[in-house]
Amino acid sequence: MNDDAMDLRARNSQATREAISHAALRLAIEQGPNGLALVRVHDIATAAGVSPRTYNNYFSSRAEAICAFQADQSRRVGQALRSRPADEPLDQAVIAAVIELYTDPEPDKAGLRMIMLTPELEGEALKAFSMAEGPLAEAIAARTGTDPGRDLFPAVTAAAVAGAIRVAGRHWLEPGNTESFATMLRSALTCILPAEPHEDPRDR
Amino acid sequence: MNDDAMDLRARNSQATREAISHAALRLAIEQGPNGLALVRVHDIATAAGVSPRTYNNYFSSRAEAICAFQADQSRRVGQALRSRPADEPLDQAVIAAVIELYTDPEPDKAGLRMIMLTPELEGEALKAFSMAEGPLAEAIAARTGTDPGRDLFPAVTAAAVAGAIRVAGRHWLEPGNTESFATMLRSALTCILPAEPHEDPRDR
DNA sequence: TATCGATATTGCGTGTCACGCACTATATGC
DNA sequence: GCATATAGTGCGTGACACGCAATATCGATA
Incomplete structure (x- = not known):
């Protein structure tokens, strides 16, 4: 890095x-x-x-060249989560990590608009955001002490986080919108982040 | 339909x-x-x-032709949710709808494997799964009485559900795996579905 | 049922693209 | 300073997506 x-x-x-x-x-x-x-x-x-x-x-x-920056950004989410203090609850850690990562350099609204609003780029854009999932899932698993092989929680949560970032971006781009990107990210992530992993009743 | x-x-x-x-x-x-x-x-x-x-x-x-079936399947998720009884809690309704939709005809393992495990198809596969998000978000908004313009909950939840289905599929395809697809779907969806939409403290 | 009109299907031509291969230039390590 | 691994380049090829215009086909209506 x-x-x-x-x-x-x-x-x-x-x-x-x-x-x-x-x-x-x-x-x-x-x-x-x-x-x-x-x-x-x-x-x-x-x-x-x-x-x-x-x-x-x-x-x-x-498409791959155009979306490369977003892809790189996504790849860093896992690392960003790992750099949060270990005693921070999962939800707060994820929210803080994501907000820090996506607002440290002023986010490029034109670039995001291009990537998210161009039909021919849709597939590549989704790929770019989904790049976060692998490393993020591992970071979540490490933090919650879950085994990513048996428990779906880390992978599912990672996918949900990636999706939430995407949705937040989409709403941030909407015309009559005064909120900051950080605010949108926090709202979106709050929708899907529990403080602790659920107990799956089917777990053995 | x-x-x-x-x-x-x-x-x-x-x-x-x-x-x-x-x-x-x-x-x-x-x-x-x-x-x-x-x-x-x-x-x-x-x-x-x-x-x-x-x-x-x-x-x-x-790629579009190959993934068309998955895309069509995804498009039906919203409708499947709408056809659940109105008094059913959101989480149970979504789980039931998704399981019903994805296991009614015996799911095509070879097809899913092809779509999800072929690198050149990755973008199109993500597009296919994300096709569920729009209609599903509307269905969730209708069911929870939230305004999708102001509240991110429907869109975020829809994205999370789509992601959970994807992750469930990936795990279902993994070599040493005896669980049924329905079981994987339930486990995955349980990770991200609250019974009711959270109260966003920032809501006004 | 016969005819008309809309619509699907097709053939052709074109511009672009991704990529294999082989060659050259460059710089890294000894 | 020299050998060598690695990046950059030119050329050629096969395939593809798509615009356009002609044709075949189907479905509705009298």
């Missing part, structure tokens, strides 16, 4: 990756949610200062 | 749609999760008895 932790090659690689992804998102935003077809691979590559073939070494579709 | 409720033309349309989708899924299963590239559009069209161009009138990608 820290650039210092990576060797020089990996850092360069990461840099071009971000250059491509950033260029892709920027160009997509310029054309708006209905002009995605106008964003050609050649343009993205040129804007990022690489050849089209190189673009394709990093991403296997335009 | 009832065939009788549709125009004859619409019924034929639906029939070819299903023929194409069915052929696509069948061919995909034959090649397995790692041979999706071998399923050509031409093969799907031929197997369905239509021209390649016609296939493309119904679906705009192979």
